[in-house]
Amino acid sequence: MNVHLANKQIVAKLLVALSVLFVMSCGGSGTVTDTAPGAGYEIGAAQGESVDRYSVRLSGAQVLPVVDTRHTGQAEFTIHEQTGQLFGTVVTSLENVSAVHLHEGGAGEAGSVVVSLIASVTGAGNTIFNVPADFVLTDQQMQLYTSGNLYVDIHAGDIALRGQLSAELPALAIGAELDDLQAKLFTPVCSGCHTGSGGSLPAIMDLSSADASYNTLVGVFSIGEPDLLRVSAGDAEESLLIRKFEGTQTIGARMPFRGAKLDADTITAVRQWINSGARR
Numbered sequence: 034m035n036v037h038l039a040n041k042q043i044v045a046k047l048l049v050a051l052s053v054l055f056v057m058s059c060g061g062s063g064t065v066t067d068t069a070p071g072a073g074y075e076i077g078a079a080q081g082e083s084v085d086r087y088s089v090r091l092s093g094a095q096v097l098p099v100v101d102t103r104h105t106g107q108a109e110f111t112i113h114e115q116t117g118q119l120f121g122t123v124v125t126s127l128e129n130v131s132a133v134h135l136h137e138g139g140a141g142e143a144g145s146v147v148v149s150l151i152a153s154v155t156g157a158g159n160t161i162f163n164v165p166a167d168f169v170l171t172d173q174q175m176q177l178y179t180s181g182n183l184y185v186d187i188h189a190g191d192i193a194l195r196g197q198l199s200a201e202l203p204a205l206a207i208g209a210e211l212d213d214l215q216a217k218l219f220t221p222v223c224s225g226c227h228t229g230s231g232g233s234l235p236a237i238m239d240l241s242s243a244d245a246s247y248n249t250l251v252g253v254f255s256i257g258e259p260d261l262l263r264v265s266a267g268d269a270e271e272s273l274l275i276r277k278f279e280g281t282q283t284i285g286a287r288m289p290f291r292g293a294k295l296d297a298d299t300i301t302a303v304r305q306w307i308n309s310g311a312r313r
């Protein structure tokens with residue numbers, strides 16, 4: 034192994050260590066970090082070869098069919114673009130994990146296993162899995178990697194979590210009614226922070242079940258922007274929820290907090306639910 038490759042490994046390990054700290058510091062739930070840009074990437078580029086990197090959030094919402102669980106996982110993958118060597122770490126709050134796999138397959142597709150990840154450390158309520166040392170992707174798998182056509186999944190009893198190695202969040206195919214929004218959006222993406230078990234934001238706003246979400250959103254004034262309802266039934270544009278998704282709020286952060294912006298179809302589904310009366 035040459036010195037250059039050794040340096041790459043150190044960088045990759047540092048990135049992984051940092052991301053593990055990040056995941057633990059916010060309870061391992063509900064965060065999505067930005068991903069490496071896929072554009073302009075060239076395999077075998079002569080100068081300044083880059084390590085292509087993905088930060089992946091795993092949820093029940095990406096499993097086929099959808100699994101309703103508040104558990105999440107976080108993964109980091111990097112590739113050495115000339116050797117195809119793959120580095121990857123998956124962290125999850127799930128217990129009794131039976132398997133963690135990297136698969137071939139685009140968003141919404143199932144495909145064959147590329148490699149099984151190995152459990153390495155258990156502690157602080159999180160289990161960490163790694164790609165085996167010296168695992169190398171084939172040329173064909175490298176193309177799938179860079180085009181967003183690999184995914185990682187976790188199996189634990191009846192529960193499964195899945196995340197796409199992609200620079201874009203996959204569309205969730207959400208229907209404009211509360212039960213669907215709950216199963217595919219509020220439970221997997223929001224309820225890790227909006228738990229209902231605390232006296233201030235975010236915990237005080239309980240998004241952990243459809244009944245709780247209805248009670249805390251519809252017709253309830255915001256704490257951050259007290260002139261605005263969180264959800265104003267029939268009027269999505271006057272609802273803080275939509276402004277928090279679009280990033281047009283005047284107080285606080287865009288939601289999901291510290292996460293990638295929700296895809297347009299998901300925001301449209303929430304808009305339609307509100308505009309058609311925000312019914313339970």
Ligand code: HEC
Nearest residue numbers: 063222223226234235255256257258274285286288289290
């Ligand atoms: C990582 C933690 C985290 C996640 C995940 C998260 N939030 Fe938040 N949320 C916060 C924090 C912290 C605040 C308070 C600060 C602010 O308003 O920006 C907040 C505030 C809000 C508010 C404003 C409430 C008020 O009364 O002013 C709304 C609405 C909201 N979140 C909706 C959501 C939704 C919907 C999701 C999921 C798509 C989500 N959040 C995901 C942490 C989170």
